[in-house]
Amino acid sequence: MTPGENSPSTPEDDDPFGYLYADGQARGAQPPSGGYGYPNSVSRVRSVGERTYGGQQAQSGVPQQQGTYGQPNAHYQAPETLPGGAPTSRQPAQTPARGGPNTKGLLIGAIAVVAAVVIGISIAMLNDNGDDNKSGNQAGASPTQSQTSKPSPSGSGSAAPGELPKTDASALQLGPGVTKASDIKGAKAQGGTYVTGFNHVGATVTWTINDLEKAGSYRLYVRYGIPGVDANATLVVNNKVDPRPMSMKNFGGGTPAGDWEKGWKTTWSNVNLNKGANTIQIACNDGNQCNANLDQLWLVKG
Template identity: 60%
Template sequence: MTPGNNGASTPEEDDPFGYLYADGQANGATPPSGGGGYGYPGSVNRVRAVGERKYGQQAAQGAYGQQAPTAPYGQVPQQPGHNQPNAHYAAPETVPGGAQTTRSPMPGHGDGGGRGRGPNTKGLLIGAIAVVAAVVIGIGIAMMGGGGDDDKGGDQAASTPTTSQSASPSQTTTKAPGAAVELPKIDAKALKLGTGVTTASDVKGAKADGGVYVTGFNQAGASVTWNVSGIKKAGKYTLYVNYGVPGKDASATLTVNATAQDRPLNLGNFAKGPEGDYAKGWTNTWGDITLNKGTNTIEISCGDGNQCDVNFDQLWLESGWR
């Protein structure tokens, strides 16, 4: 074959519309005529019956260009079923050299084609709870920690006394409801002294004001009397006596409101001081008594059978019996 006389050698040169262009007419392109070919002279005759061409696959079940069968009036024409071959369509991947297609799984479905799991609502719920907990903890820390450095100026300003604050502590104290009421206490020198009884301060160690104590009690008929007032409630009380003995035991008669107690007031040498040493014999004792509401008279005396070599320092009361 010689170039230019053998017609088109490639499909690109077989232009069926070449006769429409000036260069095509110059090359001899003519409009189609009859049942023969058209285009350039000597072009390859590529005319085929409709539906005849095959691309390496089995021919479709209906020729291209044929009209689909129609259903009788009032009936819906039958359509190809799902996943059934369509007689009028050939997928591009069936053509040699055609593009390969892949199927992407639907969102929310597994790779196996089965029904997949939906959104992880449990994880979302846990996350939401964690966020709320963090916010609550942060608020709590902020409330407990105060304003931090930003509030230091306010704290310093508030430290200055205002009209509702006092620069010095109040001297008035308020007792809590139900608190124990302080009961009377007296130095022995303030007692009513009987015959022969006097005060002194020669022996060191007395707790009374100025170290003054009552002496001269070592004689029959000697006495000291305490007129106690302000008792709020009648009942049981304990009488405490601070005294000193010269290294030996002593005793006295205790009388309350003109009634002598069954047992003498024990003035023993509880300090274990040496005999004759009053300074090392300071100690205390107690006796259970019953008082009336208001004023009461308590008397300590040296009666028959008592050993009365003793110095008296202080007396006080407490509620109840020991």
Template identity: 60%
Template sequence: MTPGNNGASTPEDDDPFGYLYADGQANGAQPPSGGGYGYPNSVSRVRSVGERQYGQQAPTAPYAQPNVPQQAAYGQPNAHYAAPETFPGGPPTVPQQSGHGGGGGRGRGPNTKGLLIGAIAVVAAVVIGIGVAMLGGDSGDGKAGDEATTSPSASQSASPSESATKQADDTFEPQKIDAKALLLSGTSTATDVAGAQSDGGVYVTGFNQVGAAVTWNVSGIPESGKYTLNVRYGVPGKDANATLTINGEAQTRPLNMANFSKAAEGDYEKGWTTTYASITLNKGTNVIKISCEQGNQCDANLDQLSLEKGWKN
């Protein structure tokens, strides 16, 4: 080395920004161009491990040590440091423990099995919650249940709907009544003739006279229309008939009480049988009257009356 100005007095005094100051410019500092710190013939030194930033070009100078590896690009091992195992005779290289293997080394990877179990548990909890909500509803703070009980839903109504009322009205149970329970006029009851189906075997007798009548006040008729009146009676082996009146209007055809059982004349016990009449009733309450009028043959006992919807064929 020849005497002269070699830049800063010592390598530690090298100022990479010396060219920005007057004294640095007086000493010949120039902007860096890939070499030293900016002073002519400045000393280039190998920095300690970790001092240099990745990607920074190592300075070169006449006094730089030979065969020093240059700084590697970002993401590559530091050129100024080599692990002992890379030198000849260094300790053997120990493979890094895999994160997927057993053991508790620091290189162990994430516990994917635990994550999978956790995810399954979350899904199961959600499914259970949905099932409970569908079965019993969300109890919450009680508001949902209060709303369901205090106000009708879309399918409900505070009052019965027309369709529900109509369906209830259309339902008609056949009605039956014993003749002794009817309103009697000019008649009486008896139990002498066996075979009557009324309670206690009681039937209505004394019907064989003009003005005798039985009246049935029928309520609960769901709708106006066709109905059938069934009458169980007994005759002494001969035909009989009577006048049938519905709501004050006498029917054009008399009630036929013929000897359908083919009993012998005078045999009331064998003469029990049934007849029917097709009538039309109004919705609500109706008055049905069977009477013995002029021109009728009324020698008969009356046992029971019943009512059903529609006409028989």
């Protein structure tokens, strides 16, 4: 608008908010019909107590029924019922993974411990059975002429109650030309000694038994050593000569000729003894091959 132009518009008409001021109201300014100065505004001037819900008009002064707590409101429309609303299917909630104990590893460890315990118990039981079997075999074994190990004699003509007498080279009575030595290894007599110098006619060793508990038949065991060559001797019991020579052979044939250290063997002969005192003598007489060393003597019930 140019100066001096007589326009039908007035300042109050140009100012959309003129109706808010006293001078604008005096000039006749009116608020716009759209509400709050904006055409087609959603706000409308209504009487107090009048409001519509979903196209229905509530009567003024009549209280609207309120939905019970926890129950859906009758005027509520779910978003999924509206065009473009949320989908109707409910997605399962994603539960974050939580780290827990490694139960698989613990189970494997427990199984391994149980298996180790079972294996240990089985091995211990097998070893015990093996020891029992060995003990039973040893207890039930009977001496033979080829055996090379026997109980160590006590070196005395007396025995403890319930035991049979035994002796060794350290306690034998030696005849002419017979001596003791210990230079050859393997003797089981006390101090590793043995009787040597037996290889000549007239050589004797004598064992005197003082208190044999019972009379009867016994086996006399003699441990001897030879240089890989058979030998024999004469057995005299209570001054009676046994017509059968006592054999001292190279049993097993495993001793090389001349090897005294590997030539330790065991032989036995049957003897009849009296209750109480008895005398057992091993002699080298004519016709005997006496190239042998003597180590131990003991009795076994025959």
